[in-house]
Amino acid sequence: MPILTHSSEKSRTTAFAWIALSYLLALGAGYWVGQGFHQQGYHPLVVVGIADIAATVIVFGFSYVFKNSSFYDPYWSVIPVFIAAYLGWLGMESGANPLRLNLAFVLVFLWAFRLTGNWVRGWQGLHHEDWRYVQLAQQSGKAYWLVSFIGLHTFPTIMVFLGCTPLYQAMAIPNNPVNLLDLFGVLVTLTGIAFEFFSDNQRYKWANDPANKGKVFTGGLWGWSRHPNYFGEVSFWIGLGILGLAADLSYWWTITGCVAMWAMFHFVTLPMMEKRQLANKPGYAEITKGISRFWPRPPRG
Secondary structure, three states: OOOOOHHHHOOHHHHHHHHHHHHHHHHHHHHHHHHHHHHOOOOHHHHHHHHHHHHHHHHHHHHHHHOOHHHHOOHHHHHHHHHHHHHHHHHHHHOOOHHHHHHHHHHHHHHHHHHHHHHHHHOOOOOOOOHHHHHHHHHHHHHHHHHHHHHHHHHHHHHHHHHHOHHHHHHHOOOOOOOHHHHHHHHHHHHHHHHHHHHHHHHHHHHOOHHHOOOOOOOHHHHOOOOHHHHHHHHHHHHHHHHHHHHOHHHHHHHHHHHHHHHHHHHHHHHHHHHHHHHHOOOHHHHOOOOOOOOOOOOOO
16 A cells, blocks of 8 residues: 555645656656766767666656555656657757757657646546556565566666657757658657547546446547557657658668557557456447457448
8 A cells, every 4th residue: 555644645636746756856867867878978879778767766666665656657658758858959969950850849749748648637646556557466466566667667668768769860860851751750640649639538538427337438439449549659659760760761770669669559558458348348349349459440340
């Protein structure tokens, strides 16, 4: 149980204050560590990676103290803004294309603002922990906090870092003039953000009606894909990968970030969510039979 009293747990204001403190300290640690490596002349991606891990360790410390790994949840959407800001600062110094630099930053900021806002709307306080973490704690027993540090904190940090690597050639170094591939990347990224925004709002509004408790939502975008929010998330990272390719093809290997994101959602997140829905929602398989698992398309049947 968290270290605060039951009455304190009910206060979202107190909960968000703790979250804010943890992230301020994490960002401070990341800046301090990253600045040291930056001054020693390390490659910017090395600086970002080490600073990212340092900040993650601080957030994990709060997760451990409060016995709630959901302290990490907003990190996924918060840290890319600071990664983009650092790389953008380098780009302004080195002569990166200013239009592409600003486009990339605005896209990352829009995505982060929306996703963080969605987390704020849904997080109930320090007593609230993601059901997957609770399930993992039951399965791992005494090894849970080692598992949490590796699997719930460090692994997603690495995934987000990989997803952000295309921002290096798009924002931090001199690069190609803005071209049609940039336009395609922007469209893919905005499509991802839009899918997340509309699908999350549609489900949130539907779920807030007590009459829908225990039912399966198949309205709006959820009639075109069983997980349109995850399609939107993967599309966002693919869009960043395309922007990186448009900036400089010699850094083609950074597209491994969006490939890794797709693989994680396809092989880990989606199967886990499907299993939960099948267990908790009677008739889920039959009701969603004609709806695509991931890629949006008109429902069949």
